[in-house]
Amino acid sequence: MVTNQHLDRTFAALADPTRRAILADLAERDATVGELARPFAVSRPAISKHLRVLEGAGLVRRRRDGRLSRCGLNAAPMREAAEWVERYRVFWENQLDALSHYLEQNPQEKEQTR
Amino acid sequence: MVTNQHLDRTFAALADPTRRAILADLAERDATVGELARPFAVSRPAISKHLRVLEGAGLVRRRRDGRLSRCGLNAAPMREAAEWVERYRVFWENQLDALSHYLEQNPQEKEQTR
DNA sequence: TTGATTGGTAACCATATGGTTACCAATATA
DNA sequence: TATATTGGTAACCATATGGTTACCAATCAA
Numbered sequence: 001m002v003t004n005q006h007l008d009r010t011f012a013a014l015a016d017p018t019r020r021a022i023l024a025d026l027a028e029r030d031a032t033v034g035e036l037a038r039p040f041a042v043s044r045p046a047i048s049k050h051l052r053v054l055e056g057a058g059l060v061r062r063r064r065d066g067r068l069s070r071c072g073l074n075a076a077p078m079r080e081a082a083e084w085v086e087r088y089r090v091f092w093e094n095q096l097d098a099l100s101h102y103l104e105q106n107p108q109e110k111e112q113t114r
Numbered sequence: 115m116v117t118n119q120h121l122d123r124t125f126a127a128l129a130d131p132t133r134r135a136i137l138a139d140l141a142e143r144d145a146t147v148g149e150l151a152r153p154f155a156v157s158r159p160a161i162s163k164h165l166r167v168l169e170g171a172g173l174v175r176r177r178r179d180g181r182l183s184r185c186g187l188n189a190a191p192m193r194e195a196a197e198w199v200e201r202y203r204v205f206w207e208n209q210l211d212a213l214s215h216y217l218e219q220n221p222q223e224k225e226q227t228r
Numbered sequence: 229t230t231g232a233t234t235g236g237t238a239a240c241c242a243t244a245t246g247g248t249t250a251c252c253a254a255t256a257t258a
Numbered sequence: 259t260a261t262a263t264t265g266g267t268a269a270c271c272a273t274a275t276g277g278t279t280a281c282c283a284a285t286c287a288a
Contacts, residue, residue, distance in 0.1 A: 130275090130276085132276090156276085156277070156278090157277075157278065157279080159277085159278075159279085160276065160277055160278080163275085163276070163277085164276085167275090178284095180284090180285060180286070181283095181284060181285040181286065182285090
């Protein structure tokens with residue numbers, strides 16, 4: 001496998017609803033871990049783990065500020081994920097189930113891979 | 115949690131490199147399970163499991179044709195995923211990441227090294 | 229009809245994930 | 259200084275994931 005672990009981690013991070021909600025929060029303002037945890041019915045260690053996953057994917061940056069941990073969004077890794085998915089847009093827009101149709105229109109793009 | 119299980123399953127399906135490679139294959143042509151398994155150094159049951167995950171996410175359709183199982187791409191579920199990620203484009207395009215956010219709100223700390 | 233091909237299921241294994249409670253370290257504050 | 263707040267770690271648990279081998283059912287072909 002040619003593993004693109006960046007992409008693995010980004011998609012995996014986005015696969016959890018709590019983590020997507022955390023990212024949505026951070027898109028509006030930086031926040032402390034406590035502020036991020038408040039809306040959720042889970043313990044702080046659980047949020048801490050989610051933040052570690054998000055940090056591992058590079059989507060969140062944490063910096064200690066006194067006893068507070070301030071978190072901020074870093075959307076940069078999403079770019080690659082967006083680009084990966086974008087290549088399939090032609091399929092969902094034109095109801096093309098297989099590339100036979102696609103190749104009729106774009107024979108030069110045959111080498112497209114992950 | 116407001117769980118969007120569609121999105122959960124789509125992102126989770128995309129988080130595995132073998133599954134992304136299968137989708138890339140299917141973007142070029144419909145294929146049987148055996149054809150899909152050939153490039154990979156894993157057993158057919160493993161591919162079968164990956165296909166079940168992809169089917170569960172609605173990304174692959176399987177239909178039995180004699181003793182062959184023909185698989186086809188259905189990119190439709192990627193649309194929602196693409197839309198979700200798209201909302202963050204402004205962040206990765208304008209470098210509105212955690213650090214610049216933070217510095218906008220805390221200009222006195224600009225001279226700190228990282 | 230016999231045998232090879234295709235692909236699915238069963239059972240199992242190791243590891244990862246997402247959650248918990250209990251506790252600890254550091255920091256701010258009365 | 260004593261205490262409350264913040265958030266991290268440790269240990270544990272249940273379940274999911276990704277892989278294996280062994281086997282089975284169906285179908286195609288000699």
